[in-house]
Amino acid sequence: MFGFAIEAVAIAALAALAAGFVRGLAGFGLSVVLVPILQLAIAPSAAVLVGIVSLFLIGLTDIGRIRRDADRSAIPIALLAIACMPLGLWALVALGVDWARLLIALVSLAAFVLVVIPLGKIVMPRRPAMALSGFFTGFFGGFAGMPGPGMAPFYLRGRLEPKAARASMMAIFLVVTPISAAVFVWLDVGGWQEVELALLLFPAVLLGDWLGHRAFGRVSKARWKVATALVLGGAAAGALWKLLM
Template identity: 45%
Template sequence: MILGLTAAAIATGIAAALVAGIVRGLAGFGLAILLVPVFGLAATPQEAVVAANWLGVLMGFAGLRRVVREAERSAIPISILAVAATPLGVILLGLVPAAPARVLIAFIAIAAFVAVLLPQRPIDHRPTRFETGATGITSGLLTGFAGMPGPPVVPYYLRRALPPSTARSSMLLVFFATSLAGASSALALGVADWRAAIIALLLWPVAFVGNWIGFKAHDRVGPRTWRIVAGLVLGLAAGGAVLKLVQAGA
C-alpha cells in the first residue's frame, strides 16, 4: 500500500487521471467531473474532491499564457465570485457523510449533462449580471463540496455562440482559480491534509501527458465536433457516476 491506498485504488486513480487529462485538454473541462466520481470510490469523497482540486492547480499552469490570452472577460468576475464562495462549499463537504456525498456528486454530474442539452442561446445573447454572478457563486460552492466547478460554468459558455477556443480558455481560467481556492480552503479548514496534495502530485505526470494529447487534438477539430465531444464527455461522466454509485451500493 502507498499512502494508505491499495494497488487497485492507485490503478483506478491513474486510469481516471489519464482520461480526465485528455478530456481537459480537448474540451476545456472534465478533470474533476471524471476524476471525482471514479476516484471517490477508491478513497473517501472528501479526499477525492481535495485531490482533484490539487490536481487542477497543478494542471492549471499548462498552457496558462494561451488560456489568459484567449479567455472571455466574463471569466474574471466568475472566478472572483467562485473563489469567494468556495470555503462555504468546503464547510458543507466536511459536514456531509460519505454515502450522501457520493449521491450528491453523481447528481451534480447528471445535472451538468442535462443543462448542456438545453437549446442554444441566440447568437446575440449576452449574459446578464445575475446570470454571471449566479454562475460564479454556484461554481464556488460546487468546487468546495464536490471539486466540480464545471456544472454551472460549462453550460454558461457552451450554450453560447462562442468560438471553441474562447469558451475552452474561459472555462480553464475559471477552473484554475477555483481549484486553487478549493485546495487551500480544504487545507485551512481542516477538511483534508497534505496527503491529498501528495496523491495529486503522484497523479500529475499521467494527467499532464493526457492533457498534452488533448491540447493537440483540440487544435485539429472543428467547432461542431468540439461541441459534440463536450456533450459526450458530460454524458459519459453522468453515466459513469450513476454506474459507480450503483456498484458502491451493491
C-alpha cells in the same frame, strides 16, 4: 502507497489519464471525470481535494494560452466563485459519506443536462447568467471539487469561439483551485496525503491533457460542443452506474 491501497492508486492513474484528455479537449472536465471515479475508491473529501490540486497543477501549464485567449468574463465569475466556495465545502463536510458520493455523481449528471437540454427561445441576460455561473462554480468547486459544471453551460451555450471559451474556463480554474485547496487543508478536511497523491497522478494527467490538446485542433465548433456534452454524460452515467450497483 502514500497511505492509499495499491488498487485505489491504479484506478486513480487510469482515471487521471482519461480526465486529462477530456480537460485538454474541452477546457474543463478533469474533476468531472476524476472525482466521481476516485471517490469510489477513497473518501469523497479526499477525492475532491485530489481533483482540486490536479486542476491547479495542470492549469500552470496553460498560463500562456489563458493570457492570449481568455475572455474578460472569467474575472467576475472567478471572484464570485471564490466567495461561494465555502458554502459548497460546508455542504460536503455536513453530509454523510453515502449522500456525498451520490450527490457528487448527480453534479456531473446535472452538468450534462444543463448543456444539452433545449432552451428554445429562452435567453438569460449576460450579467445574471454570469452571476449564476459564478455561484455554482464556487459551490460545486467546494462541494465536489468540480468547478466545471457551474461554468460549462455559460461558456458552451454562449457566443464565444471554442478557443476563447476553453481558455476562459482554464483561467477560472487556475484562480479558484489553489484557494480551494488551501481552505481544505486549513480546515483539516484533507491534508498532504491527498496533495502527494495528486502529484503522483500528475504525469498521467499531463499526458492525457497533451493528447486532448492535439485532438482539439482537429474538431469543428459543433463537434467540440457535442464531444464535451458526451463526455459529461458518459462520466455521469458511469459514476452513477458504479455507485448504485
